[in-house]
Amino acid sequence: MANELIDLLVQSAGTWLFEGHRSGLTDREWMALRFLARANRFSKTPSALATYLGTTRTSASQIATVLTEKGLLTRKPSAEDKRSIALCVTPEGTKFLDRDPISALRDQVVTLELADRTRLRDALRRALVGLDMAVRPHHTDVCSECMFLAERSKQKSSYFECRLFRKELAFKETELLCTHFERRS
Ligand code: SF4
Structure with missing residues (x-):
């Protein structure tokens, strides 16, 4: 039973872990955009993004730069810490999330x-x-x-x-x- 459950989880991961691009972004970029859209005001920093992705701050900043260049994110001074910046999803980014590949799994969970x-x-x-x-x-x-x-x-x-x-x-x-x-x- 435990192995069967784990196998089902592994198969469901195919909707958010994939090679290359889907709907214009890599799986890591989707993960970052999805996280920042749901992160609270203390967790919109590059270091919080790195923690969530389980990666280095440099890698997280590179992902944030890609999303910023696509107009999906914007960097603002943090209201919580003046020395830090906040990574905020733009209205375009919010709309872009409609194309999130993980939506297929979410739609099934909702049923x-x-x-x-x-x-x-x-x-x-x-x-x-x-x-x-x-x-x-x-x-x-x-x-x-x-x-x-x-x-x-x-x-x-x-x-x-x-x-x-x-x-x-x-x-x-x-x-x-x-x-x-x-x-x-
Ligand atoms: S640290 Fe504060 S903001 Fe973060 S989960 Fe706990 S109560 Fe919420």
């Missing part, structure tokens, strides 16, 4: 029952947590599972705060990807 999708998501997350402990220091994830997320209240209304960056987070931001994520123990 699953909600309960099946939830079980699949939770099972994959548990497997990744196990991998984190075994071979990887951490992975990128959303705030809801992070030890730094705190719920606060002010004038009878509640809000979220990131205790790592000491910044208030809008609810929508808690659903974005963060490379500074640390799992609750």
Whole structure:
């Protein structure tokens, strides 16, 4: 059963891991564009991109340059750290994501029952947590599972705060990807 599952995962990877170009970009370039479209404001830097791609900062910057030259990304001064830049997906980049080769797999996942999708998501997350402990220091994830997320209240209304960056987070931001994520123990 475990081998069968792994084989299915390997076969599904064919939609996002491939040789050459699909719809105009390499698999790494698609991965970078997809990530930056879902990254929170602390994770749009070249070093966060390098962390997500599991590559060097130089390689991540080269990928960002290709995407910038195609008009899919733009570099802006970071609002969080004046010494850093933020890699922001342009409106053209957002539209270009409609051509993402991984959409074929996403369309199939969407047809699953909600309960099946939830079980699949939770099972994959548990497997990744196990991998984190075994071979990887951490992975990128959303705030809801992070030890730094705190719920606060002010004038009878509640809000979220990131205790790592000491910044208030809008609810929508808690659903974005963060490379500074640390799992609750
Ligand atoms: S709470 Fe965790 S995942 Fe969310 S912004 Fe802070 S460090 Fe990142």
